[in-house]
Amino acid sequence: MADTPTSSDPQRIQQWLDDHRITEVECLIPDMAGQARGKIVPRHKYDPAVGLRLPEAVLTMTVTGDYPEKDYTSVADPDMHLLPDATTLRPVPWAKEPTAQIIHDCFSFDGKSVDLSPRNVLRRILKLYADEGWKPVVAPEMEFYLVQVEPDEDIPLKAPVGRTRRTEAGMQSFSMDAINEYDDIFDVMYDWCEAEGIQLDTLIHEMGTAQMEINLDHGDPLPLADQVFLFKRTIREVAIRHQMYATFMAKPMQGQPGSAMHIHQSVVGMDDGRNIFSRADGEASERFFHFIGGLQTYLPAAIAFFAPYVNSYRRLSRYTSAPINLSWGYDNRTCGLRVPHSVPQARRVENRLAGVDVNPYLALAVSLACGYLGMKQGLKPTEPLSGSAYEQPHQLPRHLDDAVEKLMQCAPLVELFGEHFIQTYAAIKDTEYREYFDVVSPWERRFLLLNV
Template sequence: MSAPAQTITQWLDEHRITEVECLIPDMTGLARGKIVPRHKYNPAEGLRLPEAVLSMTVTGDYPEQNFTSVADPDMRLLPDASTLRPVPWAREPTAQIIHDCVHFDGREADLAPRNVLKRILRLYEAEGLTAIVAPEMEFYLVQVEPDEDIPLRPPVGRTRRTEAGMQSFSIDAVNEYDDIFDVMYDWCEAQGLQLDTLIHEMGTAQMEINLDHGDPLALADQVFLFKRTVREVAIRNGMYATFMAKPMQGQPGSAMHIHQSVVDKASGRNIFSNPDGKPSEAFHHFIGGLQAYLPAAMPFFAPYVNSYRRLSRFTSAPINLSWGFDNRTCGLRVPHSGPEARRVENRLAGVDVNPYLAIAASLACGYLGMRHGLQPNAPLAGSAYEQPHQLPRHLDDAVERLRACEPLTELFGQHFIDTYSAIKEAEYREYFDVISPWERRFLLLHV
């Protein structure tokens, strides 16, 4: 038995685990896989799952074209021992472990989002560099409403009232939901999820959780598990936690801001700063790459039709690729920090993203900028909301740009780009068939 398999077996025995949740993140970032009785789980062998799972749309459908073999073959799921954690809400001692998707000849499955992020990180490793990220996740708590035709509403807190107005940074407004957040912190601690701060965001019952900075793959894993955790604790308290980018009319959208820096592996130095503490050429090239390629990468940052409702100058979300020092109106913000902590915050991503793909895409754009020595425009001191719109306005437009971008296709692989684009096109077609209440109200008898 290999050392990782032995480590897993020992942990399962020590915690008297009776069931194992074998997880993979699918293209939407949802957990797919199998739940296996402990006595039937062999970490050295892993298990099998149809490869077609990686080409599913958010509705559970598939693109018209097959992007996996027509024979519908299996792939192997091999456990990553570093992701082994308890399931704190399970009634019986249960473990969860994220698995990697590989073919039976040992090759990585190129459609697996976790493998996509690994592929981008290897580009940095080949240059003797290590990427560092820190995600910030915004989400709403809302009342339980099974009827999809009824708009979402804020939940009732401990005072038995709903929030009045917008309570940015309010401590009392967060305390309304202490029962949820106390359990959330306990469950996250049990799983080793490194939560940093909790704040109340601009929207009604909108919260933000920040994660400590670290390895991009480990942080993507934590975002993946954090979403599961918050949804579960909210349901057990009689409400929903939603990670839609724009869940409610008249309220701000929810983002997943990605803070990024790059470290030289040999020296441990942040390459975004020169020895004298000033911004380096690599720092400017990284921003130049983001400005050049983020528009084509938008399907990874705004993956659904709903995502584009958030990206409006009227909702405090970015509409262009301006960058500036400590300027939150910009799509690319450089927070105030010392030279050793200099970083670039990508504010484009909605919290509805697949974290593996969003982090991979952001790092890929920055990598292209450093590889090709791209220069950004001048930093903006004023409001970026007054600048022109530079991003795709709709999902179909964004997918067209992604398909046409050869540098990103080279990094992500043609097969992955074709598959991901086809998934998004299938989702858009299904959405386009739905007639909205707005259309019935204003067009039914008026046109």
């Protein structure tokens, strides 16, 4: 990755493609669900100076591939103009032929950024910070499960068989031997991530059966959102090639903990690189507390971005070691907002609300936006909690439809993200909820069929 171009110069992209003897180019954009959409183009037909086209309606698709009843793009179903971001140019390690992947940005043909593009949404929030002379620093932590291959979606998922030819017994938090059960998978994962420039930090075994956590090195939000986006593709591919699935569902298995994407956040000055959450004497600054105040004030209205599916709300329960409110505390993992012990320059806030099923661009954008509003409005947080937040009242929406309603009613978030984007996102979530509501579950058939 050292020779990957760091500018948008099409000539440098062409040179990289030539140097790596690329025969095909995967031209990617993340959609609202964080899925990779785009086109595969033969190398000899790919011109990074020209880009390519894709229907704008792709950005209004639900996770099932459906669309809201109302059109949130032009009724003419126009194309977007996709242009490559050269900093995202990477090989596809699992391809049989030399293949490149590159994330593209979405523009209209008059040169304006498409406001429904998740990458553009994150960019707009980062510009708000830049206008203040600030630069956010984030570090995502992703939890996921390895499970047995099961094509029938009516059959519950099961933990996979490891190298000992057995499934895990009980919960194996932080177990080295339990990680070693899947050494073949993780060896390939590290090799492929290194080839793609995905900066993995640590790997641990989480609480659930065959539940893992990968931490990424801290850095700029946009490149890290790209890495989360690409990591999900990568580990799914690794797992499939080892006859398993890797799943980023928030709550894939009954009786097991959910999977989160914890977001560590701090802010530094663009000029001096100093953490604005700390004063010169090392104590916490007012902006640090205002940032927490903004998260506490606005995250409840933004829950639809952090719990974007019906399944997401199965995780947010006091019985699953996940947040049920936005209490905050020092090194208190029961809180939705945790402040880890650190030196002053590394002072940060960990947002523990997000499930790993989020779109990483939107989750980072919204979390930073809530903190930004807190700093701009001088919002004060509650007192830090030293006890268990699970014993505190539930403060978050319990269902997706409630979350969407709260989002639509939050004028500051609508103003910050734009009415068109918020209405489109809400319509997508409403469509997904209605599709889910049509499904009759096994629980209903088991307990209601002959008993009511």
